[in-house]
Amino acid sequence: MRIVTIPCLSDNYAYLLIDDADRAVVVDPSEAPPVEAAIEREGVTLSAIWLTHHHWDHVGGIEALCDAHGELEVLGSAYDLDKGRIPRQTRGLREGDGLSFAGHDVSLLEIPGHTLGAIAYIIDGCVFSGDTLFIAGCGRVFEGDMPMMQRSLAKLRELPGETRIYCGHEYTQGNLKFAAAIEPGSAAIEARAKWAASVRDQGEPTMGAKLADELDTNPFLRWDAPEVIESAKERGASDDAGSIFGAIRTAKDKF
Ligand code: ZN
Ligand code: FE
Secondary structure (H helix, E strand, O other), X not given: OEEEEEEEOOOEEEEEEEOOOOEEEEEOOOOXXXXXXXXXXXXXXXXXXXXXXXXXXXXXXXXXXXXXXXXXXXXXXXXXXXXXXXXXXXXXXXXXXXXXXXXXXXXXXXOOOOOOOOEEEEEOOEEEEEOOEEOOEEOOOOOOOHHHHHHHHHHHHOOOOOOEEEEOEOOHHHHHHHHHHHOOOOHHHHHHHHHHHHHHHOOOOOOOEEXXXXXXXXXXXXXXXXXXXXXXXXXXXXXXXXXXXXXXXXXXXHO
């Protein structure tokens, strides 16, 4: 399976997943034109659209793509299907449901918090995490609460360290500035900030980063690291993981 990262809007990413027969799935098409350009450039046939959540900057291209490509499978969570808030959705997914593409089983994780219908798709060692797990950060908690978001991130943290992360936005450099404020003096965060700067200077996305690197640098996966606990307690957190996560997330909202 090949992955093509497609920049959309100002800082969103959609992704084309492409199998050996040049059939493609698009994840989170924010808008149709850049996705159509990628389909054309890659010479692939679009067969399905997978959504991580219902926000407009992830679903905005669905209708135009469905109009242009005919019968497309449009997958999102069962929660969002029930709410009717993803255009043209054909199937509602729950954690543990079976799905496959390009000869790979796809695992689904329900990861509520950013929205209550947020899901992640895991395929071929890659996770499409939408606005829940960002590289070096996480999404805002809009519909859930802090402990719920922390439990969702805990599920993602259990994936193998080699898992590659493909998320909804290019927020990596800003996230690493915040990470450095939470853990001043962290050599791992400093090294990653240098890596991100060099990747972005070349005009490339930072997507595809390894989960193992997140575990050392992403404050939103480090609720049990002494440095993060100390920082969270200075901001009023108690001892539990949800509270530690919540204090850090609240600090990021104001950063
Ligand atoms: Zn969102
Ligand atoms: Fe978004």
